[in-house]
Amino acid sequence: MEVELKEMQDDLESLKQSLTDASLRGSVDKLQLHLERLTNLSKSGPVRRSKVKDMSAEVVDSNPYSRLMALQRMGIVENYERIREFSVAIVGIGGVGSVAAEMLTRCGIGRLLLYDYDKVELANMNRLFFRPEQVGMTKTDAAVQTLVDINPDVVLESYTLNITTVQGFETFMSSLRNKSFSPAKAGSGVDLVLSCVDNYEARMAVNQACNELNQIWMESGVSEDAVSGHIQLLIPGEIACFACAPPLVVASGIDERTLKREGVCAASLPTTMGVVAGLLVQNTLKFLLKFGHVSPYLGYNSLKDYFPTMEMRPNPQCSNVACLERQKEYIIAKPARDAAAKAKMEAEALTVEEIPLHADNEWNISVVDDVEIEIVGATSSDTLPEGLVRELPNADEQHPPPTESTAPFLDDLEDLKRQLEALNS
Amino acid sequence: MEVELKEMQDDLESLKQSLTDASLRGSVDKLQLHLERLTNLSKSGPVRRSKVKDMSAEVVDSNPYSRLMALQRMGIVENYERIREFSVAIVGIGGVGSVAAEMLTRCGIGRLLLYDYDKVELANMNRLFFRPEQVGMTKTDAAVQTLVDINPDVVLESYTLNITTVQGFETFMSSLRNKSFSPAKAGSGVDLVLSCVDNYEARMAVNQACNELNQIWMESGVSEDAVSGHIQLLIPGEIACFACAPPLVVASGIDERTLKREGVCAASLPTTMGVVAGLLVQNTLKFLLKFGHVSPYLGYNSLKDYFPTMEMRPNPQCSNVACLERQKEYIIAKPARDAAAKAKMEAEALTVEEIPLHADNEWNISVVDDVEIEIVGATSSDTLPEGLVRELPNADEQHPPPTESTAPFLDDLEDLKRQLEALNS
Known part of the structure; x- marks a missing residue:
C-alpha cells in the first residue's frame, strides 16, 4: 500500500507540472489533499515491532520480555533466555493448539512448528484466538498471520496437511527430523511435540511418529461436553504411550467432519480450552526450563x-x-541411569540448603499435601454415553493372565488397587 | 478511507474529462489504475460479521453459537441463551481481565462493563490478548476494538478511570447501579463483578462498592512470581468479604507503577494468567447458567x-x-431461607433420578473423591519474602478473646484446625 501511495504522489506531482490551466491545477491540488489523508489513514494500520536481539531484564515499558526475565530474579527459572534455543511442534491448531501457540509465542519460544489441514469457520469463534475476519483462511495461515505480529522473534514453520494421510505423515516425520535450527540436537530436531488434535486417529499418528523418533511429547484433550479435559506427558519407553492404555471407547464417527455430517456437534467452551492450553504450556515451560514438577x-x-x-x-x-523397542532400550539403560542418579544425589547432598519451594504466600495459608493417586490401566464400564461404541475389547479380555513378562505391569496394578482401596476406606 | 477513495475516483474522472492532451489523459489513466489497486488493498482489511438475532443450535460452519448451544443437548446447561440477559463488570483489563473479557465475549454474554485507567505497553506482550500495534492505546479502547470485531452481539461499555480515586469510585458505583440494560433486575444493574486488579487498594475499592450494593463478585489474583494464583467468590453477608480476612502481607509499594519506579517488576506468564482467567470465567458461567459446583x-x-x-x-x-450490615441481613433472613431450602429439597426428593454427573469418561478411570479443606482465617508467618512488609497486625493480635458475638467464627476455626490436624497426622 505504501508503494502505491508513493507512486501516486509522484505521478500527481508530475501531472501538475505538465498543466498550465489554473483550474486543472486546482483539481490536482484537491487530489493531492485526498492522497495525503489516505496516506495518514494507512499509517494507523498494524505496526510491527522490530526483532529483539537479546532478551533483556531491563524494567522499561518498551521491553516485551521484562516480565519473563523477572522469573530469574524471582528464583523460579535459572536461565529464561534458554527458551530461544527450543523448538516445539504443535499438531492441531484448534481450540487448544492455537492458544498454546499464542502462549509459547508470547513467551518467546525459539521455533514453533504448526500442523493443521482445516480452515477457520465462524463456528470456531466460541474459542479464543481466531477472529471472524480470518474465516476461510487455513488455520495455519491465520495463526502465522497473528503470531508473527505478536512476536517477530519466534521462527514460525507452518504445515497445512493432515498427519493421518500417508503423504502428510511422511512430511510430518521429516519436519520433526530436520535439525537446521539446532544442528547439535540429539534425537529429532524438536524438543517437544504437543498433540492438540480432536480425534483418535490423529493421536495414534502422533504416537507412532514419537515412538519411532524416540520423541518426548505431551497429549491434550477436551471432552465432547466441553466441561473436562486433560494433559499428559509421554516419554517413549518410560511412560505409557498412547497405544499402551488406549481409551476403551471412542466416538463412533472418527472426526469432527463425520460428526458434523450427521447433524451432531461437540460442545466447546473458551474457558475449558483456555485452562487446558494453559496447563499444557505451563507443563511445557516446566519441562523445557527445568522448574517445578512436570506432571505426567x-x-x-x-x-x-x-x-x-x-x-x-x-x-x-x-x-x-x-514402543516395545523404546521399552527395551529403557530397561537396558537402567544401570547407567541409576548410577548417574546416585552420583547426582550424592553431589547435591553436599550443597543442599533448606529453601522454601514457594516463598510468596499472599494469604499466608498452610495446606496439607495433595494426595496423588496412581492408577494403571482402566476398568470397563457397562453404560456408554450416546454415540459411543466400544473400540477395543475390555482390559480383562485384552491382557492374558500374568506371565513372567507382564508381571511388573500387573504387580503395579495390584499394588495401586490396594492403595486406592485404602484411600477409599 | 472508503469515502476518500470514492471522492478521488470521481475527481480523477472529472479531471480526465477536462483534458484534451492524450499523454495527460494517459497519466490520469495510470493514476486511476493506482487508485483501483488501493481500493482493493483497503478492502482486504477487517470484515465484521453481522449481528445475530437469536442464538441457534443449527450445526453449520457459519453459526458462531453452535458449539455453545450444544451444551444444552449435552445436558450441561438448561438454557444457554439466557447468557444474553446477563451483565458482567470486569475491573482491571490486564493479564487476567482481558482474557476473561475475551472469553465472555466469545460465549456471547449480554453486556460487558470494562474498567481500567492504564495504557497498553510492549511490556504487556508476554500475556495474552493485547497486540503490539495497540501500544499507546488505553487498555479499555484496545479491548473494545478487539472485542467488537470478535462478537458484535455483546453490548460493550468501557470506563477509562481509576476506581481508587474519589471521582473514579463514584462513576464506578453509578455504572453498577444503572439498570437500563435490564430494568427489572433486583439489586444493582449487573449480575456479577469480576475483580482482575493487581493491587490491594483496588481490591478494597471493589469490596467497598460490592458490600454497599449487596453485589455478588469474584476476586482473582496471580502471585508476583507468576507461578500461582487464585479465584474467590464473595457474597456479601454470606461469605467472607475482602476485609473480613485481609492478606497479612502486601507488597510494600502499592501498585505496579511504584514497583516499576524502583526498578523492580513482578514476573508474569501467559499460562498462569490464562489458567486463572479460565477458572474465573468457568466459575462465572457455572454461577450465571446454574450448572456444576460454583467454587467459593x-x-x-x-x-x-x-x-x-x-x-x-x-x-x-x-x-x-x-459488610456488617449485610451479615445482619443474612442472619435475619435465615429462617425464611431454611424453609425455602427445605421445601425445595422435599419437592426434588419426589422426582430425583440417579444420573451420572459426568457421563463421558474418555479414559474410563475411577478416582477417589477430592478432599476439600476448609480453612478460616490465616496463621502468621515469621519469614516474609523480600519486598514485603506486614500490612496488618497478625490474626491473634487482631481478634479479641472469644466473646459471645465472635463465638461462631472462632468455633469454626477450632473445628477446622482439628480437621486439618487429623488430615496431617
Whole structure:
C-alpha cells in the first residue's frame, strides 16, 4: 500500500507540472489533499515491532520480555533466555493448539512448528484466538498471520496437511527430523511435540511418529461436553504411550467432519480450552526450563473443580512395535541411569540448603499435601454415553493372565488397587 | 478511507474529462489504475460479521453459537441463551481481565462493563490478548476494538478511570447501579463483578462498592512470581468479604507503577494468567447458567499442579461497616431461607433420578473423591519474602478473646484446625 501511495504522489506531482490551466491545477491540488489523508489513514494500520536481539531484564515499558526475565530474579527459572534455543511442534491448531501457540509465542519460544489441514469457520469463534475476519483462511495461515505480529522473534514453520494421510505423515516425520535450527540436537530436531488434535486417529499418528523418533511429547484433550479435559506427558519407553492404555471407547464417527455430517456437534467452551492450553504450556515451560514438577497426567473436571493426577507405566504387551523397542532400550539403560542418579544425589547432598519451594504466600495459608493417586490401566464400564461404541475389547479380555513378562505391569496394578482401596476406606 | 477513495475516483474522472492532451489523459489513466489497486488493498482489511438475532443450535460452519448451544443437548446447561440477559463488570483489563473479557465475549454474554485507567505497553506482550500495534492505546479502547470485531452481539461499555480515586469510585458505583440494560433486575444493574486488579487498594475499592450494593463478585489474583494464583467468590453477608480476612502481607509499594519506579517488576506468564482467567470465567458461567459446583475459593499452584479449595465465613469483627450490615441481613433472613431450602429439597426428593454427573469418561478411570479443606482465617508467618512488609497486625493480635458475638467464627476455626490436624497426622 505504501508503494502505491508513493507512486501516486509522484505521478500527481508530475501531472501538475505538465498543466498550465489554473483550474486543472486546482483539481490536482484537491487530489493531492485526498492522497495525503489516505496516506495518514494507512499509517494507523498494524505496526510491527522490530526483532529483539537479546532478551533483556531491563524494567522499561518498551521491553516485551521484562516480565519473563523477572522469573530469574524471582528464583523460579535459572536461565529464561534458554527458551530461544527450543523448538516445539504443535499438531492441531484448534481450540487448544492455537492458544498454546499464542502462549509459547508470547513467551518467546525459539521455533514453533504448526500442523493443521482445516480452515477457520465462524463456528470456531466460541474459542479464543481466531477472529471472524480470518474465516476461510487455513488455520495455519491465520495463526502465522497473528503470531508473527505478536512476536517477530519466534521462527514460525507452518504445515497445512493432515498427519493421518500417508503423504502428510511422511512430511510430518521429516519436519520433526530436520535439525537446521539446532544442528547439535540429539534425537529429532524438536524438543517437544504437543498433540492438540480432536480425534483418535490423529493421536495414534502422533504416537507412532514419537515412538519411532524416540520423541518426548505431551497429549491434550477436551471432552465432547466441553466441561473436562486433560494433559499428559509421554516419554517413549518410560511412560505409557498412547497405544499402551488406549481409551476403551471412542466416538463412533472418527472426526469432527463425520460428526458434523450427521447433524451432531461437540460442545466447546473458551474457558475449558483456555485452562487446558494453559496447563499444557505451563507443563511445557516446566519441562523445557527445568522448574517445578512436570506432571505426567493432569485432569480437569470443571463441574467439580477437581484436578486428578496419575502416572502410567508402559504396557509390556503394547501393540505398538516402536514402543516395545523404546521399552527395551529403557530397561537396558537402567544401570547407567541409576548410577548417574546416585552420583547426582550424592553431589547435591553436599550443597543442599533448606529453601522454601514457594516463598510468596499472599494469604499466608498452610495446606496439607495433595494426595496423588496412581492408577494403571482402566476398568470397563457397562453404560456408554450416546454415540459411543466400544473400540477395543475390555482390559480383562485384552491382557492374558500374568506371565513372567507382564508381571511388573500387573504387580503395579495390584499394588495401586490396594492403595486406592485404602484411600477409599 | 472508503469515502476518500470514492471522492478521488470521481475527481480523477472529472479531471480526465477536462483534458484534451492524450499523454495527460494517459497519466490520469495510470493514476486511476493506482487508485483501483488501493481500493482493493483497503478492502482486504477487517470484515465484521453481522449481528445475530437469536442464538441457534443449527450445526453449520457459519453459526458462531453452535458449539455453545450444544451444551444444552449435552445436558450441561438448561438454557444457554439466557447468557444474553446477563451483565458482567470486569475491573482491571490486564493479564487476567482481558482474557476473561475475551472469553465472555466469545460465549456471547449480554453486556460487558470494562474498567481500567492504564495504557497498553510492549511490556504487556508476554500475556495474552493485547497486540503490539495497540501500544499507546488505553487498555479499555484496545479491548473494545478487539472485542467488537470478535462478537458484535455483546453490548460493550468501557470506563477509562481509576476506581481508587474519589471521582473514579463514584462513576464506578453509578455504572453498577444503572439498570437500563435490564430494568427489572433486583439489586444493582449487573449480575456479577469480576475483580482482575493487581493491587490491594483496588481490591478494597471493589469490596467497598460490592458490600454497599449487596453485589455478588469474584476476586482473582496471580502471585508476583507468576507461578500461582487464585479465584474467590464473595457474597456479601454470606461469605467472607475482602476485609473480613485481609492478606497479612502486601507488597510494600502499592501498585505496579511504584514497583516499576524502583526498578523492580513482578514476573508474569501467559499460562498462569490464562489458567486463572479460565477458572474465573468457568466459575462465572457455572454461577450465571446454574450448572456444576460454583467454587467459593480455588487456588492454583503451578509448580506442584495443586489446586486447593476452601470456604471462608464472614468475620463478625470485620472492619467494613457495609459488610456488617449485610451479615445482619443474612442472619435475619435465615429462617425464611431454611424453609425455602427445605421445601425445595422435599419437592426434588419426589422426582430425583440417579444420573451420572459426568457421563463421558474418555479414559474410563475411577478416582477417589477430592478432599476439600476448609480453612478460616490465616496463621502468621515469621519469614516474609523480600519486598514485603506486614500490612496488618497478625490474626491473634487482631481478634479479641472469644466473646459471645465472635463465638461462631472462632468455633469454626477450632473445628477446622482439628480437621486439618487429623488430615496431617
